[in-house]
Amino acid sequence: xxxxxxxxxxxxxxxxxxxxxxxxxxxxxxxxxxxxxxxxxxxxxxxxxxxxxxxxxxxxxxxxxxxxxxxxxxxxxxxxxxxxxxxxxxxxxxxxxxxxxxxxxxxxxxxxxxxxxxxxxxxxxxxxxxxxxxxxxxxxxxxxxxxxxxxxxxxxxxxxxxxxxxxxxxxxxxxxxxxxxxxxxxxxxxxxxxxxxxxxxxxxxxxxxxxxxxxxxxxxxxxxxxxxxxxxxxxxxxxxxxxxxxxxxxxxxxxxxxxxxxxxxxxxxxxxxxxxxxxxxxxxxxxxxxxxxxxxxxxxxxxxx
Amino acid sequence: xxxxxxxxxxxxxxxxxxxxxxxxxxxxxxxxxxxxxxxxxxxxxxxxxxxxxxxxxxxxxxxxxxxxxxxxxxxxxxxxxxxxxxxxxxxxxxxxxxxxxxxxxxxxxxxxxxxxxxxxxxxxxxxxxxxxxxxxxxxxxxxxxxxxxxxxxxxxxxxxxxxxxxxxxxxxxxxxxxxxxxxxxxxxxxxxxxxxxxxxxxxxxxxxxxxxxxxxxxxxxxxxxxxxxxxxxxxxxxxxxxxxxxxxxxxxxxxxxxxxxxxxxxxxxxxxxxxxxxxxxxxxxxxxxxxxxxxxxxxxxxxxxxxxxxxxxxxxxxxxxxxxxxxxxxxxxxxxxxxxxxxxxxxxxxxxxxxxxxxxxxxxxxxxxxxxxxxxxxxxxxxxxxxxxxxxxxxxxxxxxxxxxxxxxxxxxxxxxx
Numbered sequence: 001x002x003x004x005x006x007x008x009x010x011x012x013x014x015x016x017x018x019x020x021x022x023x024x025x026x027x028x029x030x031x032x033x034x035x036x037x038x039x040x041x042x043x044x045x046x047x048x049x050x051x052x053x054x055x056x057x058x059x060x061x062x063x064x065x066x067x068x069x070x071x072x073x074x075x076x077x078x079x080x081x082x083x084x085x086x087x088x089x090x091x092x093x094x095x096x097x098x099x100x101x102x103x104x105x106x107x108x109x110x111x112x113x114x115x116x117x118x119x120x121x122x123x124x125x126x127x128x129x130x131x132x133x134x135x136x137x138x139x140x141x142x143x144x145x146x147x148x149x150x151x152x153x154x155x156x157x158x159x160x161x162x163x164x165x166x167x168x169x170x171x172x173x174x175x176x177x178x179x180x181x182x183x184x185x186x187x188x189x190x191x192x193x194x195x196x197x198x199x200x201x202x203x204x205x206x207x208x209x210x211x212x213x214x215x216x217x218x219x220x221x222x223x224x225x226x227x228x229x230x231x232x233x234x235x236x237x238x239x240x241x242x243x244x245x246x247x248x249x250x251x252x253x254x255x256x257x258x259x260x261x262x263x264x265x266x267x268x269x270x271x272x273x274x275x276x277x278x279x280x281x282x283x284x285x286x287x288x289x290x291x292x293x294x295x296x297x298x299x300x301x302x303x304x305x
Numbered sequence: 306x307x308x309x310x311x312x313x314x315x316x317x318x319x320x321x322x323x324x325x326x327x328x329x330x331x332x333x334x335x336x337x338x339x340x341x342x343x344x345x346x347x348x349x350x351x352x353x354x355x356x357x358x359x360x361x362x363x364x365x366x367x368x369x370x371x372x373x374x375x376x377x378x379x380x381x382x383x384x385x386x387x388x389x390x391x392x393x394x395x396x397x398x399x400x401x402x403x404x405x406x407x408x409x410x411x412x413x414x415x416x417x418x419x420x421x422x423x424x425x426x427x428x429x430x431x432x433x434x435x436x437x438x439x440x441x442x443x444x445x446x447x448x449x450x451x452x453x454x455x456x457x458x459x460x461x462x463x464x465x466x467x468x469x470x471x472x473x474x475x476x477x478x479x480x481x482x483x484x485x486x487x488x489x490x491x492x493x494x495x496x497x498x499x500x501x502x503x504x505x506x507x508x509x510x511x512x513x514x515x516x517x518x519x520x521x522x523x524x525x526x527x528x529x530x531x532x533x534x535x536x537x538x539x540x541x542x543x544x545x546x547x548x549x550x551x552x553x554x555x556x557x558x559x560x561x562x563x564x565x566x567x568x569x570x571x572x573x574x575x576x577x578x579x580x581x582x583x584x585x586x587x588x589x590x591x592x593x594x595x596x597x598x599x600x601x602x603x604x605x606x607x608x609x610x611x612x613x614x615x616x617x618x619x620x621x622x623x624x625x626x627x628x629x630x631x632x633x634x635x636x637x638x639x640x641x642x643x644x645x646x647x648x649x650x651x652x653x654x655x656x657x658x659x660x661x662x663x664x665x666x667x668x669x670x671x672x673x674x675x676x677x678x679x680x681x682x683x684x685x686x687x688x689x690x691x692x693x694x695x696x697x698x699x700x701x702x703x704x705x706x707x708x709x710x711x712x713x714x715x716x717x718x719x720x721x722x723x
Contacts, residue, residue, distance in 0.1 A: 034499075035499045035502075035503065045333070048332070048333060048338075049332045049333070051338065051345065052332045052333075052336045052338065052347065053332065055336075055338075055345060055346065055347045056336065056347060059347065079328065079329070079331070079332060082325065082328055082329055083329060086325055086329060091702055091706070094706055095705065095706065095709065098705075098709035099709055099710060100498060100499075101445055101662060101666075102705045102709040103705075104445070104499060104502065105658070105659065105662050105663075105701060105705050106701065106702050106705040106706070108447075108655050108658075108659070108701065109659070109697075109698045109699070109700070109701025109702040109705070110698065110702055111698070112652065112655065112694055112695075112697060112698030112701070113695055113698030113699050113702065114698075115694075115698075116692075116694045116695035116698060117333070117695060118333060120692070120695060121333045121334050121337065122333065122337060122338050123337075123338065125340065127338055127345055128344065128345065129344070129345065130344060233651065237503075237506070237507070237510075240503060244500075244503075273518075275514075275517075275518045276514065276518065278510065278514055279511050279514050279515070282507035282508075282510060282511050283511075285503070285504065285507050286492065286493065286504050286507060286508075289493070289496055289500055289504055290492055290493065290495065290496075293495075293496075293500070
């Protein structure tokens with residue numbers, strides 16, 4: 001029981017990170033119907049920016065951990081957001097209206113490009129960072145002396161995820177921008193005729209998705225403390241699985257899918273074979289697409305002629 | 306309002322580009338993580354950052370000043386080139402085949418060149434195999450490397466455990482790959498477009514992870530080494546000192562021994578196999594099955610409305626494409642002499658898919674050109690190894706940007722109503 005509970009906590013932490021990346025996939029897919037394959041690399045860049053920012057700020061003498069955390073998160077979000085904006089503006093926008101495969105192939109090319117860019121500028125070596133926020137609580141102790149703990153950083157991850165999700169939901173449902181996004185997702189041409197700046201709306205969608213992926217990157221650096229230039233590929237694929245699982249295009253679905261995937265992976269590694277935990281994730285992807293392509297919370301897609 | 310292409314607007318745009326480049330590059334180019342006792346430390350590289358900013362400024366300035374001209378001039382270039390390109394297009398395939406045949410006899414054909422030739426031809430073979438799935442049937446398969454892996458591992462296991470030779474594995478590996486294709490293809494027939502692509506990508510990764518972890522069969526990440534090299538049709542071996550009861554290739558023909566003979570022989574084997582796939586594809590395009598694939602590619606709903614059984618022909622495409630991937634796997638083993646799971650990562654799948662899509666989705670010639678560009682050029686520029694994959698990624702983006710239908714646009718259906 002104690003072991004189970006611990007896996008639950010770890011799985012939810014991992015799931016929150018997947019969920020934050022998945023939101024970027026789901027928003028972009030919802031608005032222009034494209035799988036932004038390079039989204040995982042934005043998360044990776046976010047992680048690198050966070051690591052560099054932590055080192056730079058500490059050397060500048062920022063000692064207070066909450067302030068440091070705030071600055072790192074805001075900085076990583078801003079820079080990753082700009083990466084998202086640039087990518088949309090320079091690479092995807094000219095491809096709108098081309099055959100469906102063109103953006104996907106471009107995205108794969110971009111993914112390789114960004115990986116190599118980071119490898120070239122920062123080296124292929126695995127980077128490590130000692131935990132910034134140590135400590136935690138012991139929730140309970142099992143019969144065999146197994147202590148169930150939740151670390152302070154895990155609490156930060158949960159709180160931050162809830163805050164960001166609430167904020168994003170408010171933006172989508174309550175603001176002018178959110179309305180523009182929903183209108184563009186429903187029908188870009190009609191939205192443009194109604195006076196919505198479709199290009200700007202799509203740009204902002206990319207920026208928001210990238211910024212959230214960067215938060216996930218910050219968390220990974222601070223939580224696991226081990227990153228390299230290749231982490232974006234697997235995380236991106238899993239976040240995509242999470243988005244599909246939750247129902248692509250649905251925001252709460254992305255988070256739900258992320259949490260579900262995090263739990264599956266965590267329990268699989270704990271009770272089954274850890275070497276095959278990625279296979280479990282892919283198997284879920286395949287099963288969901290075959291059995292329920294609209295995901296947990298999505299609406300079924302109607303085949304249009 | 307400022308006129309399009311005016312210097313002031315250009316300067317503004319270029320300034321913006323420089324600013325964006327500055328912010329984007331600040332953390333990743335401006336700083337460098339260095340390994341130090343006690344953890345990571347930072348070094349700075351302001352020079353490099355400055356170069357990038359200046360480059361972004363000049364690049365954007367040039368693009369804006371060039372303004373609307375490129376579209377007109379490129380159209381003019383196109384129409385001027387058409388009378389020259391047409392006849393070249395007719396003879397180019399034959400010229401390329403001729404070149405491929407005489408390549409080993411050319412003066413610059415060192416062992417390295419021929420080895421690169423084998424590599425390029427392997428990718429051409431893979432590209433033509435995937436072309437059946439992606440180019441003809443229009444199914445984007447991002448996990449095609451799985452079939453290469455199955456072919457390669459089947460060959461490796463059969464030859465090391467059961468002592469089968471190259472020539473015995475050659476028909477067996479495609480059968481195994483094809484069976485895997487049926488097995489993997491069956492559950493995902495319903496899926497379309499992007500979803501199909503992502504699921505096949507997942508399959509490719511699953512095969513790699515399994516190869517990495519099923520130690521009793523595949524020897525895990527160390528792979529299977531010391532694979533037997535192909536013999537001269539089972540008649541003679543390519544070695545200076547053949548095993549008792551075997552003949553040496555040079556003795557059979559009464560020539561001096563040279564290690565390059567084996568490489569040249571393998572080169573011709575791959576060439577023949579690749580051409581066989583080509584003939585196969587060209588013929589099958591004219592059969593009802595090929596026409597149904599093309600109908601499916603152009604519009605699968607309309608194809609279904611015409612009474613085409615989508616599931617059946619998709620499965621056929623998947624299985625046949627997989628079989629050719631298996632053949633490539635045999636060749637892969639023969640060239641490398643060992644097999645490890647590392648060779649079958651996503652990047653390989655991306656490479657093969659890129660060759661097909663950049664080549665022009667269905668154009669056999671385009672695939673050859675794309676394979677030469679994507680595999681051959683990087684081989685040539687080995688010393689720029691660090692930039693190799695970056696350029697590869699950039700090339701994929703650039704080709705999609707300027708030629709979204711691929712290098713050679715021949716998506717003409719083979720049958721049209723006149």
